[in-house]
Amino acid sequence: MPEATTPTVAPSRPSLATAGRPRDAVVDAPATPDFDLVVVGAGPAGAAAALVAARAGLRVCLLERGPFPGAKNMYGGVIYARILDDLIPNWWDEAPVQRWVTRRATVVLTESQALTIDFRSSAWGEPPYNGATAFRPDFDAWLAGKAEAAGATVVTSTTATGLLRDGAGHICGVRTDRPDGDLTARLVVACDGVNSFLAKQAGLYHHEDPKHFTLGAKEVLALPRDEVEKRFVLSGREGADFEIIGGTRGIPGGGFIYTNLDSIAIGVVLGLDGLRKAKVRPEELIADLKRHPMIAPLVDGAQLQEYSAHLIPEAGLEMMPELSTDGMLVAGDAAAMCLAAGIWLEGVNFAIGSGIAAGETAVEAVRRGDVSDHGLAGYRRRLESNFVLRDHTKLRRAPSLVMSERVQQRYPQLTCDLVEALFTVTNPEPKQGAFRAARHHAKRSGVRLRDLARDGWTALRTYG
């Protein structure tokens, strides 16, 4: 073929979303499939979907690639589980929680400064509680146990490697990594976590971009229980949640410290692009955090128990895939339902919320005998009517604002310098006015007042 000739159908460069995507296996869908519903992934989204569907009498299989639900998890954050109030009344009496978060601090860090907004509420230490720290292997196993008790079949150490489609192209099950491992179902719910292979294979992701992801890296440090309580000024089951802005050598992201009963989790969340450009390893940044004058006394003498890292879908609505297709729903991190909106960092509640909606939709669709994309439309409606998509829609500008260069690098320095200037007594010099000091430090930090005003307006529109 001459060089200048253009083929009728130009072979396009595979996109990130489709590159290396396995071909779907085409099978004869049996009249009676193995299960009504196959839920892939026994995290909070999958367990909630399985629990709802099993309670409604569906034959449910909950597939988990780890040896038990939660085994593959590294999450170390705060769980806001009020979404469970209806599903598991008085869940707080039995959920495997480490501490109830009664102290919430937002910390702005520079190399040598720290500004902390520290809030405490004793109401958060009483039922129905607000947030809790928990080890996800315990929490996920507990929630999946509820689904199993409700009648779901939990199959562990089994990975879904692809989708099964019938002759008409509708998804009718999953292929697993076990011999004779095809599992047919009327409906599949993909809760296989961030970077969902099933959602990609189904073609639901159209514009995947590494900039949409962050890497969370975490160390769990052992400390005696009384030492945790002394250092973080806690008692009983009270817990602390420190969210940190700055302290990542300018890489977009932030840090965190959470208290468990006799350990603390400390870590960083880093934009992939910035991390790649900075050519620094995440554990070095955690080491930086631990050396910071404000944090060092909190972690002094603590023994490293565990190190782990995981991708986080950070871009919210911007990266969300299509949520359903013929024979399949997507929920939890697989559908990028993680809220990273600066002052609100939530994931498990969004996973559970979407899982419940997926379970309810599955029950409705299977009973009606219509698991087509049209028949699954109730899923999006449910998500739009509750916090899952409403919060994401309302806060859709937050991820780009929070990860912007000014918020990540300039404002922390500006804020800390300004506060330091205000509280530094330089007698015999008289006190500088706050506005004058603000202008001076804004100029020194390279922040133009019109940018500050624009970001303030964006923040107001986002969070207001």
Place this chain on the structure above:
Amino acid sequence: MAGRPVVGVCLKWVDLRPDVDRLTGAVHRDERFHGASEADQAALEWALRMAEAWDGEVVAVSAGPPAAEALLRDCLATGVHRAVRVDLAPGAPSETVASVLADVLRDAAVVCCGDWSLDRGSGAVPAFLAGELGAAQALGLVRLEVGQPGSLVVTRRLDFGRRERLGVRTPAVLSVEGASATLRRASLAAVLAARDAVVEVAGGRPAAQHRLRPVHVRPYRPRPQARPGPDPALDPRLRLLQLTGAAVERTPPRTVVTDDADEAAELLLEQLRAWGYLT
């Protein structure tokens, strides 16, 4: 089952990831991480292969608490015909364990065991078991050749890297190494069926009737090893250099990349000679 040879396999339900407190040395166990060691998994695989070759049946047995039934269900999923849990508290003496296992495995032509347990057991159960069953015992096996029913040729590891091939006649108790075989992966249908399969439960025998009784078992402690230190007469800097090995000339590691396979092989041989592996 009458007429078909029975192959037994003994599996120990152990914590595959015990958590040891660095300050106190206390061991925290988590039932979710319990399972069979690689050696026990290899034993199961050999038992299945033998039963297939001899048209026999496999009986899997584990002495432990009810949670050990999860392990036996995994065995059933791989193709075991019968699974028996002997109700026995953890930490029972080897002779007790062997005697209760023997009660289940009296009819077995061959019993396969892992050659050591992950929880630093004494490795004595197979020997006691062979004694109880009046069977031959071969241990440290790295390979089994399954012949006609009742006949086996096994290869076992000896000291200094030597190997020994043994002809074994049944009944026999065989202890295999973990690397000798990889356990097959159970099919999905078998995994689902095993969830509802019956795991038999047998009662344990009281320990009092045994001739041996452990009086005290000390926890495992690695022996301290004497390491020659630097000459104390040297100044601190030189002692530090000796301890760290800094500033010592050594052959730097090198990576050779070549497209020519013959040349690459020659370079590898040359390097192995230089390190003293080839003479």
